[in-house]
Amino acid sequence: MRGGRIVDLGGAHAIILHRPHAAVSALSRQLLAVGLRVSTQWPVLEADALAADFVFFDADMGFDEQFPWQKAQAPMPLIALIGTEAPGRIEWALSTGATAQILKPVGDSGVYSALLIARNAFEARRALSAEVADLRQKIGERQTVVRAVVMLIEQTGSEAAAYSALRSEAMDARISIEEAAGRVLLRGSQPSARKPKGGAA
Amino acid sequence: MKRSVPVGILYSRSGSYARISDACRKGALNAIEEINADPARSIRFEAIERDPAGNVDSYGPLCEEILRDTPARHIIGCVTSWSRKEVIPTLEKSGGTLWYTVPYEGYEASDHVVYLHACPNQHLLPLLEWTFPTYGRRGYLTGSNYIWGWEINRLARETLHAVGGEVLGERYLPIGSVDIGRMIEEIRATEPDFILNSLIGPSSYAFLKAYAALGADDPRFSPDHCPVLSCNLTECELDDIGAASEGLIAAGPYFHDGAQAFVSSHEAAANAAVYTLANLLEGAEENSRLHIAALLQTPAGLQSRIDAKTHHMPQPVLIAQVRNGAFRVVHSGGLVAGDPYLSQPVPNAMRRLRVVS
Numbered sequence: 001m002r003g004g005r006i007v008d009l010g011g012a013h014a015i016i017l018h019r020p021h022a023a024v025s026a027l028s029r030q031l032l033a034v035g036l037r038v039s040t041q042w043p044v045l046e047a048d049a050l051a052a053d054f055v056f057f058d059a060d061m062g063f064d065e066q067f068p069w070q071k072a073q074a075p076m077p078l079i080a081l082i083g084t085e086a087p088g089r090i091e092w093a094l095s096t097g098a099t100a101q102i103l104k105p106v107g108d109s110g111v112y113s114a115l116l117i118a119r120n121a122f123e124a125r126r127a128l129s130a131e132v133a134d135l136r137q138k139i140g141e142r143q144t145v146v147r148a149v150v151m152l153i154e155q156t157g158s159e160a161a162a163y164s165a166l167r168s169e170a171m172d173a174r175i176s177i178e179e180a181a182g183r184v185l186l187r188g189s190q191p192s193a194r195k196p197k198g199g200a201a
Numbered sequence: 202m203k204r205s206v207p208v209g210i211l212y213s214r215s216g217s218y219a220r221i222s223d224a225c226r227k228g229a230l231n232a233i234e235e236i237n238a239d240p241a242r243s244i245r246f247e248a249i250e251r252d253p254a255g256n257v258d259s260y261g262p263l264c265e266e267i268l269r270d271t272p273a274r275h276i277i278g279c280v281t282s283w284s285r286k287e288v289i290p291t292l293e294k295s296g297g298t299l300w301y302t303v304p305y306e307g308y309e310a311s312d313h314v315v316y317l318h319a320c321p322n323q324h325l326l327p328l329l330e331w332t333f334p335t336y337g338r339r340g341y342l343t344g345s346n347y348i349w350g351w352e353i354n355r356l357a358r359e360t361l362h363a364v365g366g367e368v369l370g371e372r373y374l375p376i377g378s379v380d381i382g383r384m385i386e387e388i389r390a391t392e393p394d395f396i397l398n399s400l401i402g403p404s405s406y407a408f409l410k411a412y413a414a415l416g417a418d419d420p421r422f423s424p425d426h427c428p429v430l431s432c433n434l435t436e437c438e439l440d441d442i443g444a445a446s447e448g449l450i451a452a453g454p455y456f457h458d459g460a461q462a463f464v465s466s467h468e469a470a471a472n473a474a475v476y477t478l479a480n481l482l483e484g485a486e487e488n489s490r491l492h493i494a495a496l497l498q499t500p501a502g503l504q505s506r507i508d509a510k511t512h513h514m515p516q517p518v519l520i521a522q523v524r525n526g527a528f529r530v531v532h533s534g535g536l537v538a539g540d541p542y543l544s545q546p547v548p549n550a551m552r553r554l555r556v557v558s
Contacts, residue, residue, distance in 0.1 A: 009542065009544055010542070010543075010544025010545055010546070011544070029312060029510075030310070032510045033310030033510050033511045033512075033541070033542070034310070034542045034544060035540075035542050035544025035545065036544075107293055108289065108293050108311050108312050108313060109289075109309075109311065112308065112542065
């Protein structure tokens with residue numbers, strides 16, 4: 001595979017979750033031409049699907065129990081194969097977390113762009129989720145920071161010095177402010193270990 | 202009595218890339234004549250010709266006309282990628298096959314096209330790999346304003362970045378435009394190590410003449426110092442470029458370097474198209490009605506060297522330079538399988554280059 005290239009798809013494994021059908025052969029042909037490995041599974045994904053790089057699934061006959069992961073928690077990009085453009089089916093396809101679609105009947109093209117769009121959106125969503133989780137944790141730890149600062153004010157005498165001590169603590173250990181605050185509180189709860197230095201302050 | 206097989210010919214006899222169309226057409230028609238005169242062949246081709254006259258919007262309708270009004274299932278034709286993309290939906294609808302005989306930018310593997318000329322892993326990438334140690338890694342990129350130039354330059358840009366090179370400029374002209382003054386000024390100002398030229402037709406001729414004039418005035422822009430590279434320049438356009446062609450470097454599967462039969466790779470590829478098709482259709486009459494995917498599964502298909510997965514063919518990788526008015530091969534990279542999506546592992550030499558950066 002070629003690092004950094006948009007075309008980094010060679011050798012990737014795609015699973016098609018669809019009953020035997022002309023759409024499957026047309027899709028396989030395109031995937032093989034692009035250089036992927038292809039396997040077909042139906043009606044449910046096997047355990048090895050967890051290691052696949054892409055999963056194409058039938059949006060017409062699909063149901064939640066086909067996937068060995070929690071709804072919308074697929075560990076790889078999903079691409080919906082849509083035949084019936086009924087709102088209910090599209091709603092279900094969206095609920096799986098699919099990030100691209102191909103319309104049936106599958107013709108001679110469309111797979112390459114679907115792969116790139118699905119992967120791009122999947123990675124953007126994953127990065128965003130990680131950021132949101134990180135921010136949520138930070139918000140959750142606001143209380144920890146406040147308590148640590150209050151504790152440090154007692155030791156250092158001023159709010160500015162307390163913040164400064166907390167920042168140095170984080171920078172020295174190369175950890176976040178929130179983690180450093182956690183450490184300060186932990187030390188504060190073990191007075192004997194911390195006493196000599198705290199007493200000097 | 203030979204079995205008659207109609208075959209479509211869809212090349213523009215006029216317009217900005219007529220030289221290339223003419224070369225392809227000549228290669229196809231000559232080969233058809235040879236097949237028809239060969240008593241050992243059970244078929245004779247009947248050419249059904251349509252001329253889109255360089256108008257991209259005429260390709261789809263004329264392709265449809267051939268497939269609808271005649272029994273022809275195979276069409277040899279199209280020069281620009283733009284025109285090829287225009288006919289694919291029609292081919293899909295009617296189960297026809299296009300035999301495409303010019304270099305293109307890759308990222309396609311239609312079940313209804315056979316690609317008989319080179320794609321980037323057979324022209325651009327080996328050309329750059331050969332250029333970097335010889336001339337350097339600072340490039341100026343030009344092209345006509347459509348998919349060929351865009352995609353060739355995108356790949357060149359990506360390759361240059363991957364090896365720590367530099368793109369000093371990138372500029373496009375509408376097909377047919379000869380407004381090349383700005384490009385020449387930018388090249389003069391940035392002094393690149395090489396220029397990658399993906400302009401086509403009159404734009405390319407005007408650019409090459411102006412650049413040769415610059416080189417004559419200023420040795421920094423002579424072919425030894427800063428050559429012009431191309432993946433679409435062949436012998437069939439040398440007359441239009443005249444003396445300005447001296448020193449041009451091109452990559453392709455074939456160059457007329459000696460006493461071979463064909464004047465250019467276009468003619469050679471069109472000849473190969475006709476002969477390969479004839480081999481596939483020999484024998485059972487029902488062969489003429491089979492779709493290309495089925496034909497490729499026959500014994501003749503398996504021998505055709507057309508890759509059943511991608512419909513591309515292995516091509517010799519040659520790099521040639523114009524010396525005394527004719528291409529001379531300066532490097533031969535052997536036979537390389539087509540890899541339209543660049544999904545195969547990078548060749549060793551390129552990997553070494555990347556490690557160096």
